[in-house]
Amino acid sequence: MKAFGGNGTIKRHYKRWWWVHLIVFCAGTLIIALCLIYVAMPKIAQTDINDSTLSFSSITFTNPAVDHLTLSGAAIQHSSSIFTPTVDPFNVTMHLVTDGFTAVDAITQIAMPRIHAHHPDTNITVDPQPVPILSSDQVTAFAIQLLNQPNVTVRMEGKTKLHEGALPAININYNASLTFAGLNGLPGFTVIDPVVNLSAPAGQPNLMGTALIPNPTIVTVELGNVTLNIQTAQAGVIGNATVTDFILRPGDNKLPLSAYVNTTGAVSSIQPGGMINLEIIGQTAVYNGVHLPYYETALKSHTLAVSLNLTQILAGGAL
Ligand SMILES: *[C@@H]1O[C@H](CO)[C@@H](O)[C@H](O)[C@H]1NC(C)=O
Ligand SMILES: *[C@@H]1O[C@H](CO)[C@@H](O)[C@H](O)[C@H]1NC(C)=O
Ligand SMILES: *[C@@H]1O[C@H](CO)[C@@H](O)[C@H](O)[C@H]1NC(C)=O
Ligand SMILES: *[C@@H]1O[C@H](CO)[C@@H](O)[C@H](O)[C@H]1NC(C)=O
Ligand SMILES: *[C@@H]1O[C@H](CO)[C@@H](O)[C@H](O)[C@H]1NC(C)=O
Ligand SMILES: *[C@@H]1O[C@H](CO)[C@@H](O)[C@H](O)[C@H]1NC(C)=O
Ligand SMILES: *[C@@H]1O[C@H](CO)[C@@H](O)[C@H](O)[C@H]1NC(C)=O
Ligand SMILES: *[C@@H]1O[C@H](CO)[C@@H](O)[C@H](O)[C@H]1NC(C)=O
Ligand SMILES: *[C@@H]1O[C@H](CO)[C@@H](O)[C@H](O)[C@H]1NC(C)=O
Numbered sequence: 001m002k003a004f005g006g007n008g009t010i011k012r013h014y015k016r017w018w019w020v021h022l023i024v025f026c027a028g029t030l031i032i033a034l035c036l037i038y039v040a041m042p043k044i045a046q047t048d049i050n051d052s053t054l055s056f057s058s059i060t061f062t063n064p065a066v067d068h069l070t071l072s073g074a075a076i077q078h079s080s081s082i083f084t085p086t087v088d089p090f091n092v093t094m095h096l097v098t099d100g101f102t103a104v105d106a107i108t109q110i111a112m113p114r115i116h117a118h119h120p121d122t123n124i125t126v127d128p129q130p131v132p133i134l135s136s137d138q139v140t141a142f143a144i145q146l147l148n149q150p151n152v153t154v155r156m157e158g159k160t161k162l163h164e165g166a167l168p169a170i171n172i173n174y175n176a177s178l179t180f181a182g183l184n185g186l187p188g189f190t191v192i193d194p195v196v197n198l199s200a201p202a203g204q205p206n207l208m209g210t211a212l213i214p215n216p217t218i219v220t221v222e223l224g225n226v227t228l229n230i231q232t233a234q235a236g237v238i239g240n241a242t243v244t245d246f247i248l249r250p251g252d253n254k255l256p257l258s259a260y261v262n263t264t265g266a267v268s269s270i271q272p273g274g275m276i277n278l279e280i281i282g283q284t285a286v287y288n289g290v291h292l293p294y295y296e297t298a299l300k301s302h303t304l305a306v307s308l309n310l311t312q313i314l315a316g317g318a319l
């Protein structure tokens, strides 16, 4: 091509080479469009996923077994993105986060449904599904944190495809952490309406009552048949308690408690004013005849304290 001399030269140039300019223009437009579609959009989509936050509105663990249980839940995804994409169903692994450190081994794997994002919050419902216990140690650690800590953090990791309008599917990495309230050691635990059965033979349940267990969390846990040791500082282990078909639900739980207390041990532990300070520590959690090691270890990690007025119980409610 010659250097352009003047107006006429430019006109002649375009008249002759217009198709070259058109091709260059189209190619440029195409490159920009392809860059947008294949480079910018995936980055925007991944950034939007990274910036979105997730919170549980409920999570439920039922039908426990040694290597699996049933999980269901609801979560809310919050995003400030202007896009409302759809992501394909995908599997996430759930990892426990302890002091900011994400465990490599997963607690479990959950099948997430197809999610169509709304503005600004999207409800996600995880239908009841059997999930594997991928690491018994991690489930145990999770259960211990849930019972003892004011809050618990988990991280959900997975890969899926995102669809936005007519654009090609975009591969995205899902990696969201979420924190929810834990049981914090069950500070509200108490035994209401305790009644002593003086005619019960030695070794048979002789103390009936109702365990009041406030659960301020969004978590439901089915533990099966739970036995707990009853001990005092003065006499050591003086008995045990059983809660059958223990299901801890959000809110105030009232569960029938049946206990055996050695009267000799109880009498030797009576404090001034007729009070007896009991320490209650879970021992076994058995579901359909199967011991659940992860819940048993968690139950043993915490001592529940309850003070009962033995004088009042014996005066008022003895059978
Ligand atoms: C998204 O977060 C991951 C870490 O979780 C990071 O490696 C990646 O660079 C982030 N991507 C974008 C596009 O921000
Ligand atoms: C999720 O995992 C299960 C079992 O590991 C597999 O059968 C299923 O195809 C996976 N689903 C997706 C969407 O990848
Ligand atoms: C999302 O779930 C919350 C309760 O978790 C409910 O109040 C709200 O109505 C739901 N929103 C939609 C769009 O379903
Ligand atoms: C979780 O509990 C710890 C210890 O009490 C507290 O420092 C932290 O702020 C809590 N985090 C959230 C997100 O509630
Ligand atoms: C998810 O993010 C956490 C924290 O940034 C990181 O430790 C972990 O390796 C990430 N997982 C994946 C699969 O990228
Ligand atoms: C008290 O114990 C006796 C003997 O085991 C039993 O027959 C009776 O049903 C018990 N009473 C109550 C209210 O549990
Ligand atoms: C109750 O405890 C005393 C010792 O504290 C013991 O001698 C007695 O055998 C126990 N009774 C039963 C029924 O276990
Ligand atoms: C409770 O203690 C009594 C007396 O020691 C014993 O017979 C019974 O088997 C114990 N029950 C449980 C569930 O441990
Ligand atoms: C709890 O024990 C009762 C009585 O032994 C039994 O009928 C019930 O099936 C047990 N529940 C579970 C969940 O195993």
Ligand SMILES: *[C@@H]1O[C@H](CO)[C@@H](O)[C@H](O)[C@H]1NC(C)=O
Pocket: 272, 273, 274, 275, 309, 310, 311, 312, 315
């Ligand atoms: C226990 O109950 C008795 C009888 O009702 C009462 O006299 C006593 O003050 C109570 N003790 C305490 C510490 O409340």
